[in-house]
Amino acid sequence: MTPQPTAGPDATAGTVETVFRMEFPRVVAAVARIVRDVGIAEELAQDALVAALEQWPRDGVPGNPGAWLMTTARRRAVDLVRRRETYARKLAEIGRDADLVTAPPEPPAGPDDIDDDLLRLVFTACHPALSAEARTALTLRLLGGLTTAEIARALLVPEATAAQRIVRAKRTLARQDVAFEVPYGPDREARLASVLDVIYLIFNEGYAATAGDDWLRPALCEDALRLARVLSGLMPKEPEAHGLTALLEFQASRTAARTGPDGEPVLLKDQNRARWNRMLIARGVAALARADAAASGPPGPYALQAAIAACHAHAYRYEETDWPRIAALYGLLAARAPSPVVELNRAVAVSMAEGPEAALPLVDALTTEPALRDYHLLPSVRGDLLARLGRTEEAREEFARAAELAGNAREREMLRGRAAEPGG
DSSP states (O other): OOOOOOOOOOHHHHHHHHHHHHHHHHHHHHHHHHHHHHHHHHHHHHHHHHHHHHHHHHHHSSSSSHHHHHHHHHEEEHHHHHHHHHHHHHHTTTTTOOOOOOOOOOOOSTTTTTOOOOHHHHHHTTTTTOHHHHHHHHHHHHHTTOOOHHHHHHHSSHHHHHHHHHHHHHHHHTTTTSSSSSOOOHHHHHHHHHHHHHHHHHHHHHHHSSSBBOOOHHHHHHHHHHHHHHHHHHHHTTTHHHHHHHHHHHHHGGGSSSSTTSOOOOOOOGGOOOSOOHHHHHHHHHHHHHHHHHHHOOOOOHHHHHHHHHHHHHHHGGGOOHHHHHHHHHHHHHSSSOOOHHHHHHHHHHHHHHHHHHHHHHTTTTTTOGGGGGOOOHHHHHHHEEEHHTOOHHHHHHHHHHHHHBBBBBHHHHHHHHHHSSTO
């Protein structure tokens, strides 16, 4: 395709940034398969970005900018491998150790191999040599293409902590020469829980962005959902893989109704359910059935969350929602996988099933929870409960505090609007 006419340096730079953000995970994944080092792969992807910033304003945006970035990064990766081979060959010629020779890896040929660089990247980033925190941070960086600040917000940690986790994770993978591959047998099963967690985190970042001007980032949701579908197909006997897939199908079904004409968030109770995607809901129902069929014991955390999402999906009107069942499912989830965020969600369900006065003590108990200190949804939920109890001024204060903590511009605007409402 022919290059597109230039539209000025600023517009072109914006195009480069947008394309790079969209293509970054795929470029890193493809290059990592060549150089077998995710840190170097990320650097080569960044080199391709610099080349685009230099060439596109001068020559015009290429007809297929994503392919241009991919080709540029791959060429640099191949050049790097060739230089390594040449260097190693020269070392061998002078009697040095020739084990440094690094050849591009061959594609896997096993019967259940999948040709998916992104999935290889997920499993590599979730290697057991890394801590759970490092796995999540690295995957959000490499798969989600998130900045360090965005990762810090997503993980509720300081930015410096997120940066350290990413740097150390890449060093650890390089030092231990971790293979860029989807593992097999027990190794695959051992890494599954972490892989599921990071796929869910990536989806959530696309479903309700922690920063930026757009509340939704559909490309992230699509990547996460696709990964979940591939993973459940790869591991058909694993109920939690199906549970996560079901959960993401149900949540993705609401995407079109979650924002208004100007991109503003629309709360669940105000959504036009006619816009919910019934095909995705049907896929969610089928995936949840597969999770139930594969389970040999009590449902896992993702299957429980999918069951909660199914309750919402089956209600054609908000008033028809089975809140007692949702509250009961959250109770099971809190026992199975306790966390402050689960407790906060359980409090919301209890408020709908039993009233705000029953839920407020549950929320108040979370106000001293360190992990939720900067979590904007805690004062947002508390503000909602106070408003329903008629404690208007307190509700306004909580919504204002939630707006200050919100990193996303759209969400911040909505919370400020609620703080200004007469009823809080």
